[in-house]
Amino acid sequence: MSGAPTLGTLLATARRRLAEAGVDTAAIDARLLVEAATGASRLDFLAATDRPAAPDAAARLDSWIDRRAAGEPVGRILGSASFYGLDFALGPDTLEPRPDTETLVEVALGTVRSGRIPGVSPNGDGLRLLDLGTGTGAIAVALLVKLTHSRGLAIDLSPGALEVAKGNATRHGVDDRLDFALGDFFAAATGSFNLIVSNPPYIASDVIADLDREVRLHDPRLALDGGPDGLDAYRTILNDVGQHLSPGGLLAVEIGWDQGEAVGNLFGAAGLSEIEVHRDLGGRDRVVSGLFRAQID
Known part of the structure; x- marks a missing residue:
């Protein structure tokens, strides 16, 4: 697991990719997608950003970021939305x-x-x-x-x-x-x-x-x-x-x-x-x- 990306790295990369794709809500979308892909909580991102993420989580997130960058809403990607x-x-x-x-x-x-x-x-x-x-x-x-x-x-x-x-x-x-x-x-x-x-x-x-x-x-x-x-x-x-x-x-x-x-x-x-x-x-x-x-x- 030593070479696995950390939660903080995944979040920063996701935010950057979405911003470069012109997504106005890049910061919040990146957080929602990383949380869902890794199972990490909001507290984890405050206290354990250096925790390695599982390889399958990183691959899943990569696919989701591609979809969001192409214009698919976060709710559609995750299959649910808050209301x-x-x-x-x-x-x-x-x-x-x-x-x-x-x-x-x-x-x-x-x-x-x-x-x-x-x-x-x-x-x-x-x-x-x-x-x-x-x-x-x-x-x-x-x-x-x-x-x-x-x-x-x-x-x-x-x-x-x-x-x-x-x-x-x-x-x-x-x-x-x-x-x-x-x-x-x-x-x-x-x-x-x-x-x-x-x-x-x-x-x-x-x-x-x-x-x-x-x-x-x-x-x-x-x-x-x-x-x-x-x-x-x-x-x-x-x-x-x-x-x-x-x-x-x-x-x-x-x-x-x-x-x-x-x-x-x-x-x-x-x-x-x-x-x-x-x-x-x-x-x-x-x-x-x-x-x-x-x-x-």
């Missing part, structure tokens, strides 16, 4: 959950915990959640983990995505409170819900070719393409939301940074009230929410 403090398995039919989407979870949690949804307690008792286009299940699972008395239904058009989401629900211990259905938005939903969330496709079709290679080459187009103006999915959701959202219930959707006004107008035309546009940590519009007030004749 809202939880680890989620990925699949070829799912998006990689991103930090911006945590804004959607925060909006939903804040509304429930503030007591704004009739018949729902701050811990989620009485809450029936619907997640449209669930992907990895990250949004629904994160909400059910935090709202320990809630139940939900997660819908996706992709059978592969649903299998991944089911596995993630089991991993985090909410599979007994989360049901799954295959279908296109409300087509697979029955009954009413007092919280509906969605991170639908919202990229305009002709913009997809210009997206960063991490997204363009590795995320499924089905989960990206929002039609000519990026708003097709919102129109579909809002066309039927009144049949499934309980009076006083909340609809919250993720949006593109420049879609706040347009989606807010669609919410208003669909009869929702108390419409708000919420910003992510970067200060960009990221979520639109509104409450459903039934019409009284």
